[in-house]
Amino acid sequence: MQLRPRHLINSADIELWPAWLLRARRGADARALATADWVVRSRDGAYLATIAARGRIHPLPPLQSSRDAETWRALARDADAPHAPVRTLPMHGLERRLLELGLDAEEYAQRTGLMQIPEPSRLALAGFDRYRRPLWLGAGAGRAWNRMRAAAADDGIALDAISGYRSHAYQMGIFARKRARGLSVDDILAVNAAPGFSEHHSGDALDIGSDGEPPAEESFERTAAFRWLTDHAGDYGFQLSYPRDNPHGIVYEPWHWRWID
Ligand SMILES: [Zn+2]
Structure with a gap:
């Protein structure tokens, strides 16, 4: 079978x-x-x-x-095919769509130092997130996440995935809905990376939470889970993307970690 x-x-x-x-x-x-x-x-x-x-x-x-x-x-x-190569997809009309929503992608890239991140052609099921949704990550990031999560569990620390891979279309949907509700581009960008610029598009980034903690809140930094990650995540190739006062002007995100191959 x-x-x-x-x-x-x-x-x-x-x-x-x-x-x-x-x-x-x-x-x-x-x-x-x-x-x-x-x-x-x-x-x-x-x-x-x-x-x-x-x-x-x-x-x-x-x-x-x-x-x-x-x-x-x-x-x-x-x-x-078991070992089909992973390609990245063309960026395909992204800048035009952003411009329609009032965001100049080139100017945004210069101002933030963020890069456009293409979507990969293949993602692997890395388990399920806190909400029982499939957790999609690149194959390497998924293996590293599961090894790290098991090691944390051995130390009595429960790590939860909140969100892994997100497509351009998904992020664009969030952006477009907020624009339609009347939020300004700057208000949205204070909380969300521009569609096409989120590390979540790569399949190598994920948001991590722990039991009883609300998702994606700065209070995560005071949890045992965060302390464990600070000490050990590097051993599994994960690093914090947006520390305090990062040069991209993105708010401090203690929950957001990226796997570096
Ligand atoms: Zn994130």
């Missing part, structure tokens, strides 16, 4: 999700999902089709063209 897929596959236009990690959004899709290996989603999360054994495609409405189906099949074949 084939093992259930444990990767998230990205292309510029679509994502392939392991079907077992998703729930049908309409009753009519449930059977297609139950028998599928993969679900094809648009980058903003809409279900387009399922892919079952031998590349059998079951389109979910809205119907797509058969040209799309061949592209999806090819991605699913690559996804099943």
Whole structure:
């Protein structure tokens, strides 16, 4: 029997999700999902089709063209290849979309010293986060996270993942919703990195929490978990990205750690 897929596959236009990690959004899709290996989603999360054994495609409405189906099949074949290389995706219209939302990406990059971070073509399932959502990370970061988490547990410290990989589309959605609610670009950027500039796009960064602590609060710095990370995270390749008074003007984020290969 084939093992259930444990990767998230990205292309510029679509994502392939392991079907077992998703729930049908309409009753009519449930059977297609139950028998599928993969679900094809648009980058903003809409279900387009399922892919079952031998590349059998079951389109979910809205119907797509058969040209799309061949592209999806090819991605699913690559996804099943055990050591398929990880590429980064083109940045694809990001700057134009940011400009529409009132943000000049070039000016932002210069002002903050942050770089645009492309999305990887493949992410690995690194477990589940605090909210029981799949935790997607690059393969190396995922292994390092699980080793670090086990070592912390041996020392009596429970580390929680709050959030790992996030796509450009996801971050763009947050940004666009806040703009629509009337927040200014500067207000949003005080809390969120601009879409395309978050380390979470790389699959190598994650937000870490600990039991009973609210997520992503500065108070995390006073926990035993943070003290443990300060002493040991470096042994696993993780470092704090945004210490106090960092040169990027990003608020102090004791919860945000990046794995350096
Ligand atoms: Zn973060």
